[in-house]
Amino acid sequence: MEALAEPRWPPGLAMMKSTHSPFLLMGKGFHDELMKSAIVGWDANGPVTPSTSTMKLDSKVSCPVCGVNIPENHINKHLDSCLSREEKKESLRSSAHKRKPLPKTVYNLLSDRDLKKKMKQHGLSTHGNKQQLIKRHQEFVHMYNAQCDALHPKSAAEIVQEIENMEKTRMRLEASKLNENVMVFTKDQTEKEIDEIHSKYRKKHQNEFQLLVDQAKKGYKKTGIMSKAIVIGKDGPVEKLSSAITELVEQT
Numbered sequence: 001m002e003a004l005a006e007p008r009w010p011p012g013l014a015m016m017k018s019t020h021s022p023f024l025l026m027g028k029g030f031h032d033e034l035m036k037s038a039i040v041g042w043d044a045n046g047p048v049t050p051s052t053s054t055m056k057l058d059s060k061v062s063c064p065v066c067g068v069n070i071p072e073n074h075i076n077k078h079l080d081s082c083l084s085r086e087e088k089k090e091s092l093r094s095s096a097h098k099r100k101p102l103p104k105t106v107y108n109l110l111s112d113r114d115l116k117k118k119m120k121q122h123g124l125s126t127h128g129n130k131q132q133l134i135k136r137h138q139e140f141v142h143m144y145n146a147q148c149d150a151l152h153p154k155s156a157a158e159i160v161q162e163i164e165n166m167e168k169t170r171m172r173l174e175a176s177k178l179n180e181n182v183m184v185f186t187k188d189q190t191e192k193e194i195d196e197i198h199s200k201y202r203k204k205h206q207n208e209f210q211l212l213v214d215q216a217k218k219g220y221k222k223t224g225i226m227s228k229a230i231v232i233g234k235d236g237p238v239e240k241l242s243s244a245i246t247e248l249v250e251q252t
Contacts, residue, residue: 101145
């Protein structure tokens with residue numbers, strides 16, 4: 001008769017392996033029932049059968065952030081922690097690449113040579129007097145520091161180019177404004193064209209001329225004395241009224 005294979009003993013029931021155990025003496029049927037009860041469990045109503053939900057293996061899903069397979073019932077908690085870690089990494093990454101702002105410069109303590117040296121370090125033009133250099137450097141520092149917090153800050157070379165374009169535009173505007181207040185003639189212009197320029201200029205600055213006339217009248221009434229000019233003639237020095245004041249008064 002073949003020997004029966006020794007059954008696998010559940011934890012906690014190893015004592016039943018003893019040949020002198022009273023459980024073995026009670027027969028094989030009782031032994032089998034006891035083994036089932038040890039595996040399944042008992043409660044007040046009898047043996048407990050494990051539910052299919054506890055026996056079913058948990059399905060896993062891939063984390064969209066890190067790609068790791070996570071049990072489906074834990075994926076939400078994992079996503080929260082995973083996203084938090086990614087945000088910290090991004091913050092550290094951005095702070096590591098953040099551009100440092102330029103320090104303030106005390107221009108009164110800088111010599112012309114040191115100022116030009118500082119300008120060359122950033123690629124700025126060194127043409128102009130000291131006040132122009134200071135203004136140019138101040139604009140550069142202001143624009144450079146304003147870009148430090150930007151996601152993609154402009155390079156120093158781009159800022160220098162912007163400053164040069166701004167200066168050129170400013171010079172054109174100043175030249176245009178100067179031409180408006182000055183009568184410009186060329187040798188090829190006719191007498192009629194010159195008269196038209198004079199006429200337009202007088203109309204454009206009519207208010208300014210009137211202001212000068214009013215000021216001259218007020219000054220004359222207060223002092224009662226008109227400007228005089230000494231003219232050297234054939235008969236000797238002669239005092240005459242200033243022609244400028246005379247013309248202004250006569251026009252009124």
